[in-house]
Amino acid sequence: xxxxxxxxxxxxxxxxxxxxxxxxxxxxxxxxxxxxxxxxxxxxxxxxxxxxxxxxxxxxxxxxxxxxxxxxxxxxxxxxxxxxxxxxxxxxxxxxxxxxxxxxxxxxxxxxxxxxxxxxxxxxxxxxxxxxxxxxxxxxxxxxxxxxxxxxxxxxxxxxxxxxxxxxxxxx
Amino acid sequence: xxxxxxxxxxxxxxxxxxxxxxxxxxxxxxxxxxxxxxxxxxxxxxxxxxxxxxxxxxxxxxxxxxxxxxxxxxxxxxxxxxxxxxxxxxxxxxxxxxxxxxxxxxxxxxxxxxxxxxxxxxxxxxxxxxxxxxxxxxxxxxxxxxxxxxxxxxxxxxxxxxxxxxxxxxxxxxxxxxxxxxxxxxxxxxxxxxxxxxxxxxxxxxxxxxxxxxxxxxxxxxxxxxxxxxxxxxxxxxxxxxxxxxxxxxxxxxxxxxxxxxxxxxxxxxxxxxxxxxxxxxxxxxxxxxxxxxxxxxxxxxxxxxxxxxxxxxxxxxxxxxxxxxxxxxxxxxxxxxxxxxxxxxxxxxxxxxxxxxxxxxxxxxxxxxxxxxxxxxxxxxxxxxxxxxxxxxxxxxxxxxxxxxxxxxxxxxxxxxxxxxxxxxxxxxxxxxxxxxxxxxxxxxxxxxxxxxxxxxxxxxxxxxxxxxxxxxxxxxxxxxxxxxxxxxxxxxxxxxxxxxxxxxx
Numbered sequence: 001x002x003x004x005x006x007x008x009x010x011x012x013x014x015x016x017x018x019x020x021x022x023x024x025x026x027x028x029x030x031x032x033x034x035x036x037x038x039x040x041x042x043x044x045x046x047x048x049x050x051x052x053x054x055x056x057x058x059x060x061x062x063x064x065x066x067x068x069x070x071x072x073x074x075x076x077x078x079x080x081x082x083x084x085x086x087x088x089x090x091x092x093x094x095x096x097x098x099x100x101x102x103x104x105x106x107x108x109x110x111x112x113x114x115x116x117x118x119x120x121x122x123x124x125x126x127x128x129x130x131x132x133x134x135x136x137x138x139x140x141x142x143x144x145x146x147x148x149x150x151x152x153x154x155x156x157x158x159x160x161x162x163x164x165x166x167x168x169x170x171x172x
Numbered sequence: 173x174x175x176x177x178x179x180x181x182x183x184x185x186x187x188x189x190x191x192x193x194x195x196x197x198x199x200x201x202x203x204x205x206x207x208x209x210x211x212x213x214x215x216x217x218x219x220x221x222x223x224x225x226x227x228x229x230x231x232x233x234x235x236x237x238x239x240x241x242x243x244x245x246x247x248x249x250x251x252x253x254x255x256x257x258x259x260x261x262x263x264x265x266x267x268x269x270x271x272x273x274x275x276x277x278x279x280x281x282x283x284x285x286x287x288x289x290x291x292x293x294x295x296x297x298x299x300x301x302x303x304x305x306x307x308x309x310x311x312x313x314x315x316x317x318x319x320x321x322x323x324x325x326x327x328x329x330x331x332x333x334x335x336x337x338x339x340x341x342x343x344x345x346x347x348x349x350x351x352x353x354x355x356x357x358x359x360x361x362x363x364x365x366x367x368x369x370x371x372x373x374x375x376x377x378x379x380x381x382x383x384x385x386x387x388x389x390x391x392x393x394x395x396x397x398x399x400x401x402x403x404x405x406x407x408x409x410x411x412x413x414x415x416x417x418x419x420x421x422x423x424x425x426x427x428x429x430x431x432x433x434x435x436x437x438x439x440x441x442x443x444x445x446x447x448x449x450x451x452x453x454x455x456x457x458x459x460x461x462x463x464x465x466x467x468x469x470x471x472x473x474x475x476x477x478x479x480x481x482x483x484x485x486x487x488x489x490x491x492x493x494x495x496x497x498x499x500x501x502x503x504x505x506x507x508x509x510x511x512x513x514x515x516x517x518x519x520x521x522x523x524x525x526x527x528x529x530x531x532x533x534x535x536x537x538x539x540x541x542x543x544x545x546x547x548x549x550x551x552x553x554x555x556x557x558x559x560x561x562x563x564x565x566x567x568x569x570x571x572x573x574x575x576x577x578x579x580x581x582x583x584x585x586x587x588x589x590x591x592x593x594x595x596x597x598x599x600x601x602x603x604x605x606x607x608x609x610x611x612x613x614x615x616x617x618x619x620x621x622x623x624x625x626x627x628x629x630x631x632x633x634x635x636x637x638x639x640x641x642x643x644x645x646x647x648x649x650x651x652x653x654x655x656x657x658x659x660x661x662x663x664x665x666x667x668x669x670x671x672x673x674x675x676x677x678x679x
Contacts, residue, residue: 058347
């Protein structure tokens with residue numbers, strides 16, 4: 001599997017963008033507090049009181065970070081330095097996220113054994129760094145052994161209701 | 173207390189029973205194994221093993237549970253140190269210096285320090301209890317809703333100001349954690365921020381937040397950033413050929429850690445005696461106080477022995493402290509203590525103020541037993557270190573899939589509810605992005621733990637005092653804690669302001 005989409009990003013700009021997104025989120029949930037139920041008990045300030053306190057507290061720090069980012073952005077020397085840059089493997093990140101979400105969605109339809117095997121194999125195979133045959137054998141073996149160990153510990157030992165298709169959950 | 177000391181010899185004779193010793197041994201093994209699994213904290217471990225106590229006597233059952241409880245607090249530190257995945261919520265702070273030591277090739281050293289610290293914390297707190305148990309019980313009763321609210325704010329002041337390189341980002345993360353904690357029930361009949369989604373009506377489960385925000389980014393980091401890394405954690409650049417020598421814990425290390433152990437044992441015991449506080453708060457306050465007092469406090473987070481010993485000592489000291497309100501007042505100090513209380517009641521043992529007078533033998537058995545539990549934990553943990561540390565030899569690029577699978581199953585094991593698992597994945601991915609831009613995620617987790625304590629106590633205090641905030645805030649203990657919290661926050665902000673000039677300075 002090739003790596004693609006490796007980006008070099010400026011940390012300060014990334015923090016600025018993330019803080020703006022958080023601020024928008026705060027506005028949305030702040031609006032939601034006006035739909036909350038009024039206080040029922042005497043003295044109780046209502047369901048919206050504490051969330052508004054917290055939203056206000058978080059908003060203050062968003063403003064501090066945005067003001068700081070704005071001020072540093074308007075300074076003369078805005079050249080990106082290695083210190084403020086970081087690399088982000090976008091393709092790899094998206095692939096891993098999709099793989100684990102797919103595992104979550106397919107766990108019950110396909111069963112614990114098949115979905116876990118596919119998940120582990122998909123992630124282990126490109127990381128083995130040996131020849132094709134060895135990669136296949138190692139990935140397959142490790143995946144199967146892991147499935148059996150997890151089934152024994154979680155399913156059989158701890159009585160977690162794993163959606164198994166072939167392996168038993170009870171031994172009489 | 174005189175009765176307890178008088179009956180101590182009789183209790184020690186009880187410990188000489190093979191059945192009792194085997195029960196404690198089994199409890200220690202099970203506790204370590206279950207505590208090491210993400211998704212299985214001490215409460216879940218005790219709940220899972222509750223049926224095993226049906227055939228046991230009262231003495232056996234309580235010692236079995238104490239063994240599990242103590243061992244689980246240590247067991248949770250193993251994955252926290254080795255793969256940055258805390259086994260229980262109390263180890264959220266352990267990952268900071270524990271995992272940093274593993275990256276330096278000092279995994280065994282970290283595990284040993286964690287073990288010694290936990291055992292010393294447990295033993296010291298047991299002795300403190302024997303000498304002053306009833307006094308501590310009544311101290312805990314002085315903490316009403318206003319005091320608990322102030323204690324929660326004190327915790328927040330520590331969280332925001334001491335974690336991460338930038339205090340502003342630390343407080344932002346704290347705010348995010350507090351907001352996440354408001355989702356779901358308000359505790360007074362309202363449902364907040366559910367957007368009519370059934371899986372949000374009960375809020376975010378604590379275990380989902382912990383696994384997602386602490387273990388999730390590490391799993392993504394191992395998979396994404398270390399896809400082509402060939403070295404293992406033991407082969408980190410800083411590891412030298414004499415790694416065996418570096419991993420030894422010497423008498424010089426012991427002398428260095430004695431002040432840490434002493435301070436954090438007391439902190440953990442006192443925190444444990446406060447109903448509702450728990451090991452998470454104990455380890456957090458232990459860590460922050462040690463950072464303040466230690467000569468190497470400015471190096472905490474980089475793999476410093478005191479930074480690891482402090483939370484581990486405190487969270488094990490909480491165990492004996494928790495027994496104070498549980499046995500003396502029949503008020504469980506934590507979820508695990510509530511299950512202990514259930515075991516006692518099922519065996520016909522009635523905790524309460526008269527217990528010390530009416531059942532001194534049982535009290536003595538409990539505390540002598542706790543000493544034996546810690547000794548057993550020392551031996552099992554010490555010889556297990558060799559096995560546990562093998563994990564550090566696995567190449568980092570191959571650990572990622574297994575860590576991700578483990579946290580996935582940990583979240584699934586909680587309640588077999590796929591939306592919770594998807595929450596873990598999405599939050600884990602976001603936490604990975606946060607870490608990339610140096611927004612710390614530990615404050616989010618800790619604020620999430622503190623949030624309900626703060627809100628419920630504030631709301632209760634306001635209800636009791638009919639909305640009069642001054643009545644709540646001006647109580648002596650409350651105002652004292654609030655002043656300390658303010659000083660802590662200001663100190664943390666201004667002491668970090670130098671880092672703004674040099675953001676690469678390691679905290």
